[in-house]
Amino acid sequence: MGTILLIAVTAMFINNFVVVQFLGICPFLGVSKDTKSALGMGIAVTFVMTITCLITYPIYMYVLTPLNLDYLEVIVFIFVIASLVQMIEAVLKKFSPTLYNAMGIYLPLITTNCAVLGVAELVIDAGTASAFGLTEMGLLNSVAYGFFGGIGFTIAIVIMSGLREKLKTTNYNKHLKGFPIAMLTACFIAMAFYVFSMISI
Amino acid sequence: MKLFKSNAFKCVVVMLSVILLCGGLLAVLSDLLKVSDTERIQRSIDKIYGAGVTEIEQVIDADYKTDFGEIKSCYKLKNGDYLVQSTGKKGYSNGTVTLDISITIVDGTATVKKAVLNGYTSQTLMSQLTSLYNKFANVNSTTVGDVSVVTGASMSSTAGINAVKTAIDFINRLGG
Amino acid sequence: MINLLAPINWSSLLIVLGILAVLSIVFTLLILLVGKVCKVEEDERIGQVQEKLSGANCGGCGFAGCADFAKALVENRAEMNACASTSKENKTQIGKILGVAVGDSEPKMAVVKCSGDKDTAGKMFEYVGNLSCEAKNTAFNGDKICNFACLSGGSCALVCTADAIETNNGVAKVDKRLCGGCSACAKACPKKIIELVPRSASVFVACSSKCKGKEVLTACKVGCIGCGLCVKNCPKNAISLIDNLAVIDYSKCSGCKTCVAKCPRKIIKEL
Amino acid sequence: MGKFTKIATDGLIKENPTLKLVLGTCPTLALTTAAMNGIGMGLAVTFVLICSNVLISLLKKIIPNAIRIPVFVLIIATFVTIVKLALDKFIPSLYDTLGVYLPLIVVNCIILGRAESFASKNPVLDSALDGLFMGLGFTISITLMGLVREFLGSGAVFGITLFDFSIGFFSSSAGAFFTYGVFIALFNYCINKFTRRAKLKKGV
Structure with missing residues (x-):
């Protein structure tokens, strides 16, 4: 139980995917204009990250490593993620058009989302496992890492969208319009998250 | 015949041919560009001593195992030092750490020259960890216990200490 | 050539091809299946x-x-x-x-119907705080006496993709050569005083105050007082006075600019 | 040769992937702590970008629409793995510094973005050129950013320490966002100034 808690805190705050590890920045900047779509995007990314860990971890541990084919790792992972997102997009389009409109149009964005492949890579990496003091992550821990990584992503993107909505009614230099002001907002969020890296477990 | 014309069949054929083409190409390339184990050891030697300082002289069979550590492999180097890959157990909730440790014989006792984390980990974690292990420099069997490797959210020091302690005991036993 | 291929171990190559084949067939069929099950008729x-x-x-x-x-x-x-x-x-x-006839719309451009800048428009109070138009508008409809005046907060400049609007001396001004006529500014302006006029127009009324002449005189040095001189003198009678404000009907206006000369307040400006 | 210059200016200035389209932000933020990383990553991305653009524009007619994204991503992943194997064999130092970000080139939005928007609609030669100039645009901008952050963050240029002062802010993650934001603002400022003057000169 302790490890799951440790994984949760690390994935959400100490090693937050977006703000500390710089994974998944493209949708983080592109989709955080208003809170509703940001939340939709956060849920979609968490959903995909959890299922990705559920599928890619066993494939790597029980198929690729025994036959020492780990050079196939990149191809297999990205193929699985791309197919997964393609399927989820179709399912969402059919069964919940409202959620699809809010989130689905950002779903293809998730395939090019570094966070999803990032989590698949980090979960099988010896370094991450030893950071939690484990020889290897194990299925449950890796799915937890994917899930809490997604929650960390959602926290960061919702905070960002809140700030950017506030920005709509403020007056700032014309040249900062668009991405620069988003970057500076993210800079302050990163400073806030910097505090968490001081926690030593 | 309708089956062969249908879009589904076309998708499966294209996907199958692309993935087999790519997979085959990669399989062939990965064999051609194989980096042999000895070369990997040579690289960690270069990382510790600097490029081209010394090479492997002799491989020593390492089946030394204790309850707090295990030797993965050990090499005797041309300049008289030993390069030991050892894994320390009993980390935070029985975690383990694998280190490449270079050990020299100073007036009879094994002392650590440098300890480096084995293999590459994710870039952000890597930068925090390698610097931690420089604290093990010129430590011998008596002083290894009091090295405090305070780590942030990363691994605890016990696994690190155990790895170094196992390596030192192994070399002392070998030397003695 | 042969020894070049020597290091390839063929057995692992076959295993690799087998795994990839299985993987690709499974996932492609899954995609197609899910695609077929969730077919949504889209035009x-x-x-x-x-x-x-x-x-x-x-x-x-x-x-x-x-x-x-x-x-x-x-x-x-x-x-x-x-x-x-x-x-x-x-x-x-x-x-x-x-299958719809598309009337070719006349290319348009935006103009700000207000010219009360720092020194001509009177101020009710000294506004300190968030400078955007929306924020200023919430504080008693802005710091200027005239309720229809431009707040020069720059909200229009912010949304203008062609970067054609300047708000430096207290009032927003559109640069005709840069404006693409996309009407984003007209939507963003909380006072709704940006109007889209045909690009071929030669004059426009640079005021949108609907108050009576007497009040306009106290509020602003340049505002339209609704005297109606332009209405009388326009040869094509293209101008009409609605709620004490001159409004130009561009379908009738021939661009003769007599109204510009006749207007005592010089509020009808050339483009 | 109008097309060539158009693609060149698009890739380097008008549609610079890092500063104008703001794609490929993950490696840009993470690797600009040192200029050397920037060059290494930039060249690897350029190589993969050219190869994948060429292959995708060759196959664009054969690939059915339903599985367009998985096939594109597969082709890109193959080239990335080739780069990974080659680097591991021939330049191990660069391989270690790039670390986890090498496989992330696959999901680098620039490559899939250009594959989707350009390569799948244009002939082979144009796609190759577009890949080359987009890659160069990416390399130049992240190397510049790397220089600034490395100099301010650790007083070094290309690894050689000139001064021993170091502002910790610039090598931290907050500094990365800050530098990237300022770079885009400067880029917007120059482009707006340039296009304004061009429009005013041409204008009515």
């Missing part, structure tokens, strides 16, 4: 229309983006010339796809 014309649109996603048409606008066009919830950034022949092609 393919939406794709064709979207292809023709400019794709600038500027929001000038009032929809979230070109995809939304294309959907609205196909379900004819939207007017083709609501989009200013699509080129003319693309518009005619879209008209053909939808």
Whole structure:
């Protein structure tokens, strides 16, 4: 139980995917204009990250490593993620058009989302496992890492969208319009998250 | 015949041919560009001593195992030092750490020259960890216990200490 | 050549091909299956229309983006010339796809109907705080005495993709040469005093105050007092006085500029 | 040769992937702590970008629409793995510094973005050129950013320490966002100034 808690805190705050590890920045900047779509995007990314860990971890541990084919790792992972997102997009389009409109149009964005492949890579990496003091992550821990990584992503993107909505009614230099002001907002969020890296477990 | 014309069949054929083409190409390339184990050891030697300082002289069979550590492999180097890959157990909730440790014989006792984390980990974690292990420099069997490797959210020091302690005991036993 | 291929161990190559084949067939069939189960009839014309649109996603048409606008066009919830950034022949092609005659809309440009800058427009109080128009507007309809005056907060400049609006000396001003006529500024202005006039127009009324002459005199040094001289002297009687404000009907206006000379307040300006 | 210059200016200035389209932000933020990383990553991305653009524009007619994205991503992943194997064999130092970000080139939005928007609609030669100039645009901008952050963050240029002062802010993650934001603002400022003057000169 302790490890799951440790994984949760690390994935959400100490090693937050977006703000500390710089994974998944493209949708983080592109989709955080208003809170509703940001939340939709956060849920979609968490959903995909959890299922990705559920599928890619066993494939790597029980198929690729025994036959020492780990050079196939990149191809297999990205193929699985791309197919997964393609399927989820179709399912969402059919069964919940409202959620699809809010989130689905950002779903293809998730395939090019570094966070999803990032989590698949980090979960099988010896370094991450030893950071939690484990020889290897194990299925449950890796799915937890994917899930809490997604929650960390959602926290960061919702905070960002809140700030950017506030920005709509403020007056700032014309040249900062668009991405620069988003970057500076993210800079302050990163400073806030910097505090968490001081926690030593 | 309708089956062969249908879009589904076309998708499966294209996907199958692309993935087999790519997979085959990669399989062939990965064999051609194989980096042999000895070369990997040579690289960690270069990382510790600097490029081209010394090479492997002799491989020593390492089946030394204790309850707090295990030797993965050990090499005797041309300049008289030993390069030991050892894994320390009993980390935070029985975690383990694998280190490449270079050990020299100073007036009879094994002392650590440098300890480096084995293999590459994710870039952000890597930068925090390698610097931690420089604290093990010129430590011998008596002083290894009091090295405090305070780590942030990363691994605890016990696994690190155990790895170094196992390596030192192994070399002392070998030397003695 | 042979020893070059020596290091390849053929058995692992076969295993690799086997795994990949299985993986690809399983996932492709899954995609197609899910695709078939969740088939949603979508009008393919939406794709064709979207292809023709400019794709600038500027929001000038009032929809979230070109995809939304294309959907609205196909379900004819939207007017083709609501989009200013699509080129003319693309518009005619879209008209053909939808089978709808597309009246070629006259290219437009934006003008700010207010000229009360720092020294001409009187101020009710000294405003300190968030400088955007929306924020200023919430504080007693802005710091200027005249309720219809431009707050020069720059909210229009912020949304202008062509970067054509300057708000430096207390009032927003559109640079005619840069403006593309996408009407994003008109939507963003909380006071709704930015109007789209045909690009061929030569004059415009630079005021939108609907108060009586006496009040305008106290509020602003340049505002239109509704004297009606321009209405009397316009040869094409294209100008009419609505709620004490001169309004030009551009379909009748011949661009003779007599109103500019006649206006005692010099509020009808040349373009 | 109008097309060539158009693609060149698009890739380097008008549609610079890092500063104008703001794609490929993950490696840009993470690797600009040192200029050397920037060059290494930039060249690897350029190589993969050219190869994948060429292959995708060759196959664009054969690939059915339903599985367009998985096939594109597969082709890109193959080239990335080739780069990974080659680097591991021939330049191990660069391989270690790039670390986890090498496989992330696959999901680098620039490559899939250009594959989707350009390569799948244009002939082979144009796609190759577009890949080359987009890659160069990416390399130049992240190397510049790397220089600034490395100099301010650790007083070094290309690894050689000139001064021993170091502002910790610039090598931290907040500094990365800050530098990237300022770079885009400067880029917007120059482009707006340039296009304004061009429009005013041409204008009515």
